Amino acid sequence: MTTAQVGRPRAVAEAVDAPGSRVGSPPARSPRTAVATRATWSAAAWRVTGVVLVIALWEWLAARVANPAILPAPGLVVRNAIENFGGSPALAYLGLSETSYLGNLQYTAGVVLTAWAAGSMAGLVSGLLAARVQWVRDLTEPVNYVFGVVPVLVAAPFFLIWFGFGSTGQWVLVAFFSYVTVAGAGMVAALAIPPRFEEYAATLGLGKWSRVRRIVLPQALPSCLAALRVALAAAWGLQTVAELMGSEAGMGRAIAVRTGTGDVASVMALILILGIVAVLADLLFTVSTRKVLRWQ
Amino acid sequence: MAVTSSTAATSSTEVTTHAAVTTPTAATTETAPAFEVTGLRFEYREGRQVTRPIDGVDLHIPRGQFVCILGPSGQGKSTLLRCLAGLLTPTGGQIRAGGVTVDGPGADRGMVFQQDAIPMWLRVEDNIAFGPKSRGVPESEYRPRVERYLEEVGLAAQRRSWPRQLSGGMRKRVAIAAVFANDPDILLMDEPFGALDYFTRGKLHRLLIQLWAETGKTICFVTHDIDEALVLADRILVLNNGALAMDELLDFPRPRGEELRADPDANALRARLLSILGGEAS
Numbered sequence: 001m002t003t004a005q006v007g008r009p010r011a012v013a014e015a016v017d018a019p020g021s022r023v024g025s026p027p028a029r030s031p032r033t034a035v036a037t038r039a040t041w042s043a044a045a046w047r048v049t050g051v052v053l054v055i056a057l058w059e060w061l062a063a064r065v066a067n068p069a070i071l072p073a074p075g076l077v078v079r080n081a082i083e084n085f086g087g088s089p090a091l092a093y094l095g096l097s098e099t100s101y102l103g104n105l106q107y108t109a110g111v112v113l114t115a116w117a118a119g120s121m122a123g124l125v126s127g128l129l130a131a132r133v134q135w136v137r138d139l140t141e142p143v144n145y146v147f148g149v150v151p152v153l154v155a156a157p158f159f160l161i162w163f164g165f166g167s168t169g170q171w172v173l174v175a176f177f178s179y180v181t182v183a184g185a186g187m188v189a190a191l192a193i194p195p196r197f198e199e200y201a202a203t204l205g206l207g208k209w210s211r212v213r214r215i216v217l218p219q220a221l222p223s224c225l226a227a228l229r230v231a232l233a234a235a236w237g238l239q240t241v242a243e244l245m246g247s248e249a250g251m252g253r254a255i256a257v258r259t260g261t262g263d264v265a266s267v268m269a270l271i272l273i274l275g276i277v278a279v280l281a282d283l284l285f286t287v288s289t290r291k292v293l294r295w296q
Numbered sequence: 297m298a299v300t301s302s303t304a305a306t307s308s309t310e311v312t313t314h315a316a317v318t319t320p321t322a323a324t325t326e327t328a329p330a331f332e333v334t335g336l337r338f339e340y341r342e343g344r345q346v347t348r349p350i351d352g353v354d355l356h357i358p359r360g361q362f363v364c365i366l367g368p369s370g371q372g373k374s375t376l377l378r379c380l381a382g383l384l385t386p387t388g389g390q391i392r393a394g395g396v397t398v399d400g401p402g403a404d405r406g407m408v409f410q411q412d413a414i415p416m417w418l419r420v421e422d423n424i425a426f427g428p429k430s431r432g433v434p435e436s437e438y439r440p441r442v443e444r445y446l447e448e449v450g451l452a453a454q455r456r457s458w459p460r461q462l463s464g465g466m467r468k469r470v471a472i473a474a475v476f477a478n479d480p481d482i483l484l485m486d487e488p489f490g491a492l493d494y495f496t497r498g499k500l501h502r503l504l505i506q507l508w509a510e511t512g513k514t515i516c517f518v519t520h521d522i523d524e525a526l527v528l529a530d531r532i533l534v535l536n537n538g539a540l541a542m543d544e545l546l547d548f549p550r551p552r553g554e555e556l557r558a559d560p561d562a563n564a565l566r567a568r569l570l571s572i573l574g575g576e577a578s
Binding site for chain 1: 381382383400401402403405406407409411413414415416417418426427430431458459460474475478480484
């Protein structure tokens, strides 16, 4: 077929479709808003309950084991985190270039955030281009697919060998996997847009690039943001794995050396800090993108 | 009320004459008919099988006419409309809109789709302003039109709502207002009310007729509903196997409503249409 040059609704008000009708305007605080607010509080309550339950279980297990060298209690781990946050003599003694939990966290976060941002943006551009330009899709799709299914533990040593055990190798590793994750999701999201949206825009007189900017990008945005979020969560894990394999600094490196000395409390404190920062980064990302998704 | 056969179909002589003109002057563009279609063909291949949804259609639609294209599914109605919109490239023949050869979609031919096609990420008023704003029309020029059509379709109170907050009928009104606010010469409507209930459809018919009467725009409206065509149309075209099987001008007085069911001429036409469409369906 020769085609042309050219992309849950929930009714809250029953329409009275007579011309000039003024009915159906939502009240200042609609029932839907109230239900949504209740749902938000309910979800928050369940999340807090989950965390409290895990801490309680941890406390109980630590009491049962009764050996802090094997399973330290939550209080001990938190105290370790606080005491070593600004400076850790043990890390200095063990030869890390960063001698505090904060310094190692800054190293890890710096690599994660810059590599994730660069890799994801490249993936977004590549994925959307692949959805629009056939030869770009033919060029990138098989390559992205192959790299997408390679386990990170298999790929990571190659990146570290090729680019060194410093931050460059780690940065390339995180950026590459962020690229692969976002490129695939971006392409699928853009390809899934029903053609009638672009056709509608074309009959309103929008040109090709205007349709990409005003139809394809906004329509693909929710799926792309979801992929960015997944890539961000994965980036913390990837960076930690890369640091475990060899690094001068970073949370993964600190975990590795403390594991070597058998200091379980320090290892758990480092994991706890890393987890909290990852959750905060995810929360910040979710909150900052909520405004652009409010139409959903 | 009398029903007369149209003599508007384009003759072969006219085809030759018009085909020679590719760049009309401003004067000819203003006086040219909304559509001149000559020898239109559209075909596509699936393996070795060639399908021709449109096979030799000649058509002349004057400006300001309300044309309903009627027929059962698979007879080429939507394909014809999409060719007129420039969304499909014909495999033969020529389409001229306002005297200009159609070689793609354009702002002069707005289209309302059966399924929702309005951007769901734009509020109602932004949706209505979407076309002119995206084309770079100055706000001082399009804003009065946006306000006018917000009022006309009865959505001024919902101007800040998201489309998901509206019913199906309201979203359809947004689509109609958005197309009118873009100020096209011609409106193409592809079974726009097909998914709506009987009462909502009736209200949207009255709204559409009101807007058409006010603006004088040409409307080509695809439907498979005979009663919908009788209520709306100045002229009914019936497509059969990709060719025009019937071309009727209607002059029933407007507004048309339930009383049309008691009109003997309307009933006679309905019977003829049923006979033709029933034959096609079989």
